[in-house]
Amino acid sequence: MSDTTDTSPEAGREAEIAASVGHRHEDVAIASQWQLIWWAFRRHKLAMVGLWVIGLFYLVALFCEFFAPDDPTQQNRRAVFHPPQMIHFIDNREDGWGIRPFVWEMDRHRDPDTLAITYEKSGEKIYLRFFGRGEEYRMWGLFDWDLHFLATVEPRDQFFLFGADRLGRDMFSRVMYGTRVSMSIGLVGVAIAMVLGIALGGASGYYGGRTDAIIQRLIEFVLSLPTIPIWLALAAALPPSWPVYQQYFVITLIVSLVGWTELGRVVRGRFLAMKNDDFVIAARLDGASEGRIIFRHMLPSLTSHIIASLTLAIPLMILAETALSFLGLGLQPPAISWGVLLKEAQNIRSISQAPWLFIPGGFVVVAVLAFNFLGDGMRDAADPYAH
């Protein structure tokens, strides 16, 4: 790009990047575009945190059977609204202390007059083991396994890190399974939005003229529809008797209907600006086909922007699914997603009795924040030559 004596603004910016991430100037001069992007991205502390958090979430989503100590649909009448238990690590016993994870066992008491149920510590400990054997599950629907991240030493015992819901189901396990659905809806939705956004935005910017006008009106139309009433209407059209995977797919489609407009606008703007760039004209004069010009020459220079826009679209979709499921119009039980779980918190009586039903909401907030930080960082780093 530039030699070491160059004093152009780009060189200054490169030197700045280089200094901040501990690379020598010569390295920067020969670094690839993706390397520059990565260096620029790494300077964003919050974006890095976001990247880690999201990585962790997708890890949980991928292996939720392993992270969940229990079957998320397993009901337990003796653990209705069981409060959350803390894990303790330092275990003091008569024979000395050691590092063993355990939770205090809680016993159920029923007040004979009011019939109100309370839980009190019984003084017994339930010992836990990392990578222990527990309930059997079917991993990815492929093979049976019983290894868990955290399991009770005594197989008959149960523990509730996030408490239990009104049917005595373990909230922690349910949140883990919900992570899989909620996080993947964002990904699948964004994939659909990407196809729509690139196809329509690209056509709009590349051809211009009448095509552009029509697609622009379409985007304006979609943008000015009040999304939630439209979603409600769409989601109400779903028969609740549909199997879970069918609901899942349609909800994803509905949710992705919003995400593509923003991307369409970004792609259109870039295409318009790039249409008459030298390298595009050169390709055209060389007799390259339209498809080749678009996919081989123009789209690659947009990749980083597209990824950034997509990252910023995912949280919108997660929020949309959560809101729909919360209202009872999205996924229906027995499907588990953060929104479905929050539906349990709808009733003021159950949340005043069991405030831990809010925990899935915390996961929504953290996921959305992390995606926003990550997307912001990617947007800033997307064009490492800009300043």
Add this chain to the structure above:
Amino acid sequence: MLLRYILKRILWMVPFLFAVSIVAFLLIQAPPGDYLTTYIAKLGESNEVLDQASIENLRARFGLDRPLYVQYFKWVANLLQGDFGMSFEWRQPVSDLIWQRMGLTVMLSFSTLLFTWAVAFPIGVYSAVRKYSIGDYVATTLGFIGLATPNFLLALIMMYVGVVYFGSDVGGLFSNEYKNAPWSLAKFWDLLKHLWLPIVVLGTSATASLIRIMRANLLDELNKPYVDTARAKGLSEFWLIMKYPVRVALNPFVSTIGWVLPNLVSGAVVTAIVLSLPTAGPLMLQALLAQDMYLAGAFVLLLSSLTVVGMLLSDILLVLLDPRVKYE
């Protein structure tokens, strides 16, 4: 010039609303079955059975036996005369059911918009002028959390806090004694006492993003030479900032009304359902679930119109504020 622009924009709304009406109608028709299927199922729950003849009879009376496009054109033709049709479920004209609720929805959306601006403006300016101060960090953090928290979750948390710590139910817009009372000063005061909560719940995420926009815009302006010039001439710091850079930075601020309003209208639906407000949301949800199509259709159409009017207002405001914006 301005008048012609406004007129042109209003003319544009006609095909738009026409498109919305088609979308709304198709959406409401999309569920398999119609209102009668829901109705029969409901009767079945209480062990009442309708014979085939009376079902056909009802279907003809509601016009549900006609082909789709006939139903649509009948609906639109009546709409143009101000007749929204009958609600199947309530056995009442739709217009009797919706206007008060729409009125409260409009009022809620606009008061939230004002609240949003009133809060976001000073905080945004402060954040930009005192960049990286503690106040700026607090505002940014709160802003991010506000952006990431879904409306309904915020509403639930507020209700939880209200019930557990203050022992009062904070839902609704009116106290019980005023619910059906005619409008009076006391009722209005009662409304204000209830209104702040939905406004805060609804306005938080928009406020959060407006603060960020205001901060970013003002930061761009603060480094420009004209600010230095004004400072060199001895203008007090407060007036200097208020008079020049803030005015320029305000421009994108106003243009956000275009997307803030649709968001508010949307958000108001969910918030209203959680907080059981007598606005459009809960009744629309109920109508959608029961396939009460004219009632649901009227809501979807009116909420969309509200959005479009909001966008028009923002564009006009923008033109008035900044003569450089072209009348396109």
